[in-house]
Amino acid sequence: MLTRRIFLGTGMAAGAFLTAPTVWGQAKPKVVVIGGGAGGATAARYLAKDSDGALEVTLVEANPIYTTCFFSNLYLGGFYDFENLQHGYDKLAGGGVTVINDMATAVDRAARTVTLAGGTVLPYDRLVLSPGIDFKDGSVPGWSADTHAEIMPHAYKAGPQTQLLKAQIEAMPQGGTFAMVAPPNPYRCPPGPYERISMVAHVLKEKNPTAKILVLDPKDKYSKQALFEEGWQRHYGTMVEWVGPDFGGNAVEVRPDTMEVVIDGDVTKVDVCNVIPGQMAGKIAAIAGVTDDSGWAPVDPASMKSKMDENTWVLGDSSAQGDMPKSGFSANSQAKVAAMAIRGELTGSKTFPAKYSNTCWSLIAPEDGVKVGASYEPTPEKIASVESFISATGEDAALRKATYEESLGWYAGITADMFG
């Protein structure tokens, strides 16, 4: 296959070919998008939709059916069916995106090609990386994703892991202990671990009311903390025990073989252990060489373009952009800015100042929903928060119910926006 660069080079040298400009003129600029989640699927869809066929857009995603991480906690709590978390790519394909179900294994930024596990080599003019997260090895002593995730699941990439964790919660002995090893900052979905605790508490309250929940946390504070603490106390009494860094939450080792957690030297037997380890950009970002020492990929706040490569964009969880949380909403918001900027470069379409936003809804108990959100704008240094809001403690039941119903509407809205 010809890359655009080679095409231009040979075109210049072999002037004779230019006598047939209509044929050559039909070669469309190529955009390859890696990762079919909130960032990648949205970017692919908007690139194809808004360029009216002027761009050749290819989406590379390993899973033919995508399971959203957002709302997977509601599945754990019994509020959402697993099937409803799953989305295919048929409508994206129908909308002009070439969807390839394969894994990207290499990126040659000089040649502008992506190599897939199946051997295919895809040339590109612009590359969009939206590979989500990977786990840092050695983040939790005693645990590795490759060998222990079947015993102590992370369930922080949705799919079989989520189903495994749900089965384990439901199989817990009466009066047993559920432990979560919460992640250090920065990580995907800041309120996610604590919404999960709420959902586990809801299930246990119904089925296993004498069970205990231990949250082992290396952080001294976390997202929506006052709201979660209020909700846990109101709905679940003393079931949830949060162990912060002052009490050993930052010195945790796990022993998958004996189902034990060691908190600052003290051994505790547990029945389920959800290990959410430290995180970094999805591997392909490091393979492409666009990450820095932090493990994340720095980007230009005004466009989401990589600071390491002028033809590469990095979206969503993988990017290091400033104040936006790593969330599906953020990735979707960033994808629209990126798609506009890429179209501007490749087709000369008008570009506008970037606007970003995010809202994260969390469910604490049935019909008890809360939210946090902010709007963002680029500054020279980073994407900076402009204005923000958060649900208040002590809100009445009607507002909490309305917030929960709004979150259902958001899920329907964003998945339609991502997948068509």
Next chain:
Amino acid sequence: MASLLPRIAAVLCLSGAPLWAEDIGDAERGATLFAQQCKACHQIGEGAVNRVGPQLNGIFGRKASSLEGFNYSRPMARMGADGLVWTLETLDAYIENPKALVSGTRMNYRGMKDPQARAALMAFLRDWSDRPQDIPESEPTALKTDPDLSAATLSIQGDPEYGEYLASECQTCHQTDGSDQGIPSITSWPAEDFVVAMHAYKQKLRPHPVMQMMASRLNDEEIAALAAYFATLEE
């Protein structure tokens, strides 16, 4: 809101006059307007009960959709849950254009465009608020602010291409096909209603925190651009 302060100061200087006596409009004319345009559905006064619409005694200071025994539309119930309270400002906006303030309200009323007529109607309605003499004059229920939008703002021609980009932000939550699964539809809106609704969020007349935040950073041209884009969607 800056215009409120001199008026409050002026009211406080009126020695002897009861604070609640400030005229907000011609209540007698309001009674006539009520009989002509509202009475078919709403009752007010002694023994008023809910009919097609809820009874309107004590409407000022009441949370939207909070009357027990009345079956509100889902959009109105949602606005109530979001914190919409009937004040002189919010009621004025609602009567002017019900569907711009509460999209999808069941109140089948085209709106009252004349600000003086609305002021008269509200003066009449306010006579039937429980104890108007107890409403502190500094409360928003008692004073009216300046009109929200100038003709110049309303007449801005937006750039639909810019609107298309800005609209992508709306479409994270609001579905383009108009379906409502917990977040209301924003398709097929007349451009002017759209502009009025967005300014109502920007001025925090409409209560929703996400929408207030989204609208607050949009300037007049950007709101016009969004309206222009959504108008092209209708075609």
